[in-house]
Amino acid sequence: MASNIKIEWLTKSLAMYNAFVSEKSVAHVRGGRVYELLAIDVLKKNYEVAINKALIKTTNTINYIFQNHKSKINGDICVIDPYLLALGKFNGKKKNIAIVHHIDEDIFNKNLMSKIFYFNLKRNLKKMNAVVVVSEVWKTTLTNIGVNNVKVIYNAFDIKDYEFSYDEKEIFKKKYHLEGIKPVVYIGPNSPGKGISEILEVIDQDKYNLVATGKVDVSNKNVKTFFFSEEEFPLFLACCDVVLCMSTMTEGWNRIAHEALLSKTPVIGSGTGGMLELLENADQIMVKDINELDKHIARSIENTDQYTTAGHKYASKFDLNYFKSSWNALIEELA
Template sequence: MKKIKVNIVVPSLVQGGGPRVIFSYANYLVEQGHDVVVYVPILYVWPKVRNGKINWKTSVGNFLRGNKLKWFDNKFKIKLIFKISDSYIRDSDIIMATAWQTAQSVYNLDDSKGKKVYFIQGYEVNDEGTNKIEVEDSYKLGMNMLTITNWLKELIRSVSEQKVKVIHNWTRDEEFIREEKQINNPRSIIMLGNTAIHKGWSLGLEILKKAQEKYNCRIILYGVRQIPDLPESFEFYQQPKRELLMKLYSEADICLFPSIREGWGLIVTEAMAHKCAVVGNNTGVVLELCKDEETALISKSKTVEDLENKLFRVIEDERLMKKLQDNGYELAKKYSFSNQSKIFEEYLLSLVE
């Protein structure tokens, strides 16, 4: 098999689900003998539609972090560069943009830097919608576009009418639960603690408070940043290590997924891999892969009342909960890391062959 040089440009090394996907693929490529370098720009400049202004917050953060990736065990090289330009990036076979903010800069690079790939993991329009034109313009650049769901593919094509490759996200093979799942009484519910509006935080928090009050449920939350004013009875784990996070999934009966808009939602398939019954809104991986009443209980209206009623149904009906746990587990197994990463590698090789 041909060994290739791959350059990946990321906005920063901040912890998150999207970066974890990118860095896991990068590690896999290194393990297969490919030469991978991840580039992080210090001078983080907005696209020209914002008059080339510097994003100082991200720029300063990138400088202070340097090339240290503290939350992920990387096998690839990380290079901190002054800015995204031909002077700072090596020649390679593939050059990949991973965010709309850097897509234009990557596109402007010389062809010697590699075949240009744009890896899109979500519709990155902010909650206010102020960057909608910028995001959609990035789809029209003419790069080889790769995304994670068919609904994202159709959205991109409605804007650009260009060819888009879909490779679904995954769960690591070793993170699937092997032992028999124990049912808790009262139930345990896990949810991502992220206060961004599109993550449905306020909606989810309201439902969890009612669930604990009515059923005395154990509530497990985790996230990158500590969240103020949580009920004292709620458990919160800040940036838990993977071993602890997998343990928390194993201890939970149900995963609540209240996101209003999501590219994928790694918590869903990770929870399924640990036989958590998923109750969630119809977005991201739930919209893409799940079947209502079979692999998840799905709220299409995305209202507090509907999502709450569905969660309470699962809490009260152990037979339904067990069915969702078992079916979700079988669904997640179809999207293992070993399978999806191989597809990712083959896609990149096809571009240079």
């Protein structure tokens, strides 16, 4: 293993940089950024790994575009986020890896600038030595537009972070007033594209103890909205009877669904994008007709043991050992 190789992360995210230098969780680092921080963490045990501070976006977009960032890239192997890749902020003389979690074509087709951005992204993806995606659907999507060297490295988690005792769950439920006879149903993060409004339109709201997460409350008296810490969130998932992942956006995977399965809670989902692979392989319920959602929730609760056993068995395959070996193998391949 060539431990003298310097790996450099190229990102515009100040939040990700701050999380990296502090080595602590940052509340507003979510999704793909969490994946990348974990990749850094497993790689730095064998390599010198850094986030290039010079590429952090601290100015307006126009100024940022015209800054000469290429001369400040020092790594032997560079891992590049899609934003920088579309702007051409990489050095073709280095070994380059792009990470693509998902591509939302609806956003890229909104206006001329977005279309140019998307065109450049696709063009520059073809120049990478490797492109990492988080599900097979995105490998197929990129391969179909002429991108080579696409490798799937799934989201992974520390399995022991999702193991809780009965007492821990009961204390948590009491703290957040989640006790009672009504099933606790998590309807997802209060974010665009996550399907909360669609869920609330079709379910019998009075039947459930409904919970959403986010910094902004859901404007519905039947829904409690919480903003849990990174430590609390897995315990919350373990306290739910069902987790709904009814995304309308095209998902890369779905980290919340994955975490719910590790917490031994059944998942019901729309199956958009990479979530389809996750739910199918975990033998969870996928919704074809959202108007049938109440029936699916009842079925999931009636067969909890079936869904939790199958879900946990599949989700726990992607542990830290898997993630570490996958990323180290990729680096060794390029070195």
